[in-house]
Amino acid sequence: MEIHQEKIRRxxxxxxxxxxxxxxxxxVTVISDYPNPEQWRTLSPDSLKTMLLRTLLAKTVSEIxxxxxxxxxxxxxTFPSLGRNxxxxxAETAAAMxxxxxxxxxxxxxxxxxxxxxxACRRGTRVASxxxxxxxxxxxxxxxxxxxxxxxxxxxRIAARITEAxxxxxxxxxxxxxxxxxxxxxxxxxxxxxxxxxxxxxxxAGEAYVAPLEGTAEGRIVVQRGWWADLGEDxxxxxxxxxxxxxxxxxxxxxELRSLLSPGRDEGLYWARRNLxxxxxxxxxxxxxxxxxxxxxxxxxxxxxxxxxGSHMGGRVEADLHEDFVIPQPTLLLDNEVIMEDGELLF
Numbered sequence: 001m002e003i004h005q006e007k008i009r010r011x012x013x014x015x016x017x018x019x020x021x022x023x024x025x026x027x028v029t030v031i032s033d034y035p036n037p038e039q040w041r042t043l044s045p046d047s048l049k050t051m052l053l054r055t056l057l058a059k060t061v062s063e064i065x066x067x068x069x070x071x072x073x074x075x076x077x078t079f080p081s082l083g084r085n086x087x088x089x090x091a092e093t094a095a096a097m098x099x100x101x102x103x104x105x106x107x108x109x110x111x112x113x114x115x116x117x118x119x120a121c122r123r124g125t126r127v128a129s130x131x132x133x134x135x136x137x138x139x140x141x142x143x144x145x146x147x148x149x150x151x152x153x154x155x156x157r158i159a160a161r162i163t164e165a166x167x168x169x170x171x172x173x174x175x176x177x178x179x180x181x182x183x184x185x186x187x188x189x190x191x192x193x194x195x196x197x198x199x200x201x202x203x204x205a206g207e208a209y210v211a212p213l214e215g216t217a218e219g220r221i222v223v224q225r226g227w228w229a230d231l232g233e234d235x236x237x238x239x240x241x242x243x244x245x246x247x248x249x250x251x252x253x254x255x256e257l258r259s260l261l262s263p264g265r266d267e268g269l270y271w272a273r274r275n276l277x278x279x280x281x282x283x284x285x286x287x288x289x290x291x292x293x294x295x296x297x298x299x300x301x302x303x304x305x306x307x308x309x310g311s312h313m314g315g316r317v318e319a320d321l322h323e324d325f326v327i328p329q330p331t332l333l334l335d336n337e338v339i340m341e342d343g344e345l346l347f
Contacts, residue, residue: 003053003060003135011138011145012064019148019203020102020126021195024071029100031093032058033107036080051081051108057135058106084260085110085131086309086322094119103127113309113322117200127200132229132292143204143287143295151206152191154345155283158208161347162187165334168212168279170221170303172330173342178219178239178305180212180276182334185314191283206284206298211315215242217276221305223325227290228253237307237325243274244307260321261307272319277310279303280324281332281340296326301343303330 016022034055035048043051055078062076079093087109088094094116097103103125110131111117117127138144162168163186169179192205217239225231235250235257247258261274284298297304308321332340339346 003057005060005064007140008060008135008138009064010140011142012061013068015104015128015138015144015203016065016069016102019192019194019205020104020128021193022069022072022102026072026101027099028065028069028072028074028102028104029077029096030058030062030065030074030104030106031077031079031097032105033081033109034078036083039081039083053135054106054108054133057133058104061104061106082109084321086113086320088114088320089116097127098123098125100125104130106130106133108132110322112200112202113312118312121198121200124197126194126197128194128203129200130203130294132294133203134292137204137295141286143206143284143298146192146204146206146284146286148192148205151283151285152189152193155189155191155206155208157347158281158283158339158345159187159189159210161334161339162208162210162279167335169333169336170279170305170327170330171333172222172327174224174234174329175222175236176220176327176330178217178221178276180218180242180279181216182210182279183213185210185213188313202294202298204284204287204295204298206287206300207280207282207304209278209280209313211310211313212242212276212279214275214310214316217242221325221327223250224328227296227326227328229291229293239276242276243271244276245274257323269320272317273308273321275307275310275315275317275319276305277308277315277317277319277322278306278313278324280306282326290326290328293324293326297324299326299328301329301340301345303327303332303340
């Protein structure tokens with residue numbers, strides 16, 4: 001994989017001007033992680049290359065920003081990888097996040113669901129979180145080139161229906177069948193326009209989302225091979241009382257997840273990681289890639305369900321993990337009314 005600066009230039013400039021609404025005189029910070037010492041010892045050469053490619057992409061994005069935004073202060077900040085989604089960055093990195101007017105986070109591990117990101121937004125920083133982003137997402141025809149005005153309208157309608165609902169059920173042909181309460185929870189819109197102080201979300205964007213009511217999830221999620229990074233066989237998460245009670249299958253990736261959700265040196269945290277944290281509905285018609293969650297969860301006609309931290313989406317559980325699982329061909333019921341059938345929205 002290579003970074004062809006001229007091929008991605010238009011997409012990067014549009015991101016700064018359209019998605020982030022950068023204005024003259026603003027401070028723009030691009031941050032990225034790079035392999036830490038343990039990862040240099042344990043990760044495969046291909047995994048290390050991909051992480052380094054992402055860091056180089058962040059450098060390229062900052063350079064294009066400096067050239068195309070001459071009236072702005074554009075900087076690049078890199079730091080050793082934290083090794084897992086939703087782990088808090090160092091105090092130094094958190095402080096730099098708050099100092100920016102616009103923050104673009106091109107990382108291998110997500111900082112979306114962290115107190116540092118939330119503190120930056122409270123200060124007024126506009127944030128685009130882009131975990132596991134690849135250069136091709138900026139290419140013509142890629143998910144960053146979708147019509148975000150259209151995405152906003154579709155996403156807003158779905159979020160409004162979610163807000164009205166008191167319960168949800170998700171099913172799919174592979175065996176997912178899970179029900180949970182939405183009482184008192186509002187639907188959110190992540191449509192890719194972050195031009196107001198404190199606005200934040202993913203890029204590429206396109207999802208309506210909600211934090212299910214804690215303690216109410218019952219059923220199971222079947223995570224299909226090819227729909228989660230490096231998952232070589234299907235994996236089944238069973239829920240009772242709102243949390244994961246078992247993880248079956250999944251090969252080596254399933255073993256990793258079982259370890260994260262089991263008591264051990266992280267005792268006192270593992271229970272929060274088991275929480276059903278999010279229901280999301282993808283609305284980006286140009287999102288296609290299934291093995292990178294950032295893009296897969298935005299695919300129009302999919303649903304995703306997450307475990308771990310829900311506090312940054314309107315829930316009550318705080319955790320050092322937020323892991324999304326994308327469900328293809330879903331049927332979604334709100335208050336027993338089918339609003340999506342086999343991936344087709346019905347309203």
